[in-house]
Amino acid sequence: xARMAKENSESGGERKRGKGRPSGAEAAVGRNRIxxxxxxxxxxxxxxxLSTVNIAKVAGVDPALVRYYFGxxxxxxxxxxxxxTGERTALSLRYLSDAGTADKKLKQRVRSVLxxxxxxxxxxxxxxxxxxxxxxxxxxxxxxxxxQRGLYLAEKFMADGERSGELRAVDPAFFHMLVVGACSFFxxxxxxxxxxxxxxxxxxxxxxxxxxxxxxxLNGLKPRP
Numbered sequence: 348x349a350r351m352a353k354e355n356s357e358s359g360g361e362r363k364r365g366k367g368r369p370s371g372a373e374a375a376v377g378r379n380r381i382x383x384x385x386x387x388x389x390x391x392x393x394x395x396x397l398s399t400v401n402i403a404k405v406a407g408v409d410p411a412l413v414r415y416y417f418g419x420x421x422x423x424x425x426x427x428x429x430x431x432t433g434e435r436t437a438l439s440l441r442y443l444s445d446a447g448t449a450d451k452k453l454k455q456r457v458r459s460v461l462x463x464x465x466x467x468x469x470x471x472x473x474x475x476x477x478x479x480x481x482x483x484x485x486x487x488x489x490x491x492x493x494x495q496r497g498l499y500l501a502e503k504f505m506a507d508g509e510r511s512g513e514l515r516a517v518d519p520a521f522f523h524m525l526v527v528g529a530c531s532f533f534x535x536x537x538x539x540x541x542x543x544x545x546x547x548x549x550x551x552x553x554x555x556x557x558x559x560x561x562x563x564x565l566n567g568l569k570p571r572p
Contacts, residue, residue, distance in 0.1 A: 376406050378416045382427045389469035394476055399423065424477040425485045431470060432489070435463050436496045443504050449513040450561055452504060457530060458557040464534035465553070471531050497523040514565075529560060 384405050389397065399420055403410040417423040442455035464470060478486050478493070501519035508514025533540065533556055537548050544552075 376408050376412065381406055381413060381416060382423065382430055385423055385427050386431075386467065386469070389473070390467075394424075394469060394472050397424070421477060421481070421483075422485070424473055425489060428470075428473055428478060429489055429492075431463075431467060432493055432496065435460070436500065438463070439500050440503075443500060443507070449504070449508040449511065450565060452507075453565070454557050454561045456500075456504075457526060457560050458553065460527065460530040461533060461553045461557065464530060468534070471535055497527065501526075525564070 381402060385397070385402055388402060388405055392401075397420060399410045399413040399417075402423065403413050406413075413423065417426055438459050439456050442459060443452050445452065445455070478490050498519055501523040505514060505516065505519055505522065509516060540548055540552070
């Protein structure tokens with residue numbers, strides 16, 4: 348009875364559709380569309396407000412359809428992170444594979460990560476809540492995949508730079524954490540940046556930070572001759 352009451356509360360008291368294959372208009376929504384709508388929802392709402400019921404309302408479907416595709420809210424968030432991470436990795440790999448100097452490649456990658464964080468402000472919060480602080484098979488699988496993708500990108504950048512004589516060998520894991528950490532906090536700490544500068548962060552600010560990051564990382568802070 349308690350379980351039934353809990354389920355009725357989540358669904359707003361409406362009779363719940365069984366967890367089965369979608370039919371009729373629901374099938375038109377599609378599995379891929381629901382994570383897209385979730386991403387849009389999280390751009391204006393905190394993760395704490397996300398539920399299968401809320402997303403179902405946004406999609407105009409029964410909550411059972413969300414459960415059918417993803418099992419639960421956690422399953423939906425795991426799908427969202429997995430999809431977003433794949434898109435980010437593909438974009439970074441494209442920039443790192445372009446012909447050009449190490450400076451150009453790193454600037455392009457940093458700028459793309461900054462933009463991805465601006466476009467998906469929920470990414471870091473969902474990553475921490477659903478992946479870093481979770482202890483289930485899905486979270487561990489995504490975490491391991493994320494680690495391998497990040498390490499590969501760092502190793503490729505360093506290896507290419509060493510071959511061209513532009514870079515010296517450094518720890519690729521540390522380097523990856525430096526890139527994603529700087530790009531993540533620059534966006535999540537946006538109010539701090541705006542308070543220090545007295546103006547809003549815009550595209551020119553992101554461009555300037557990418558230039559600054561590359562200069563400091565590749566050239567350091569010591570005086571130049």
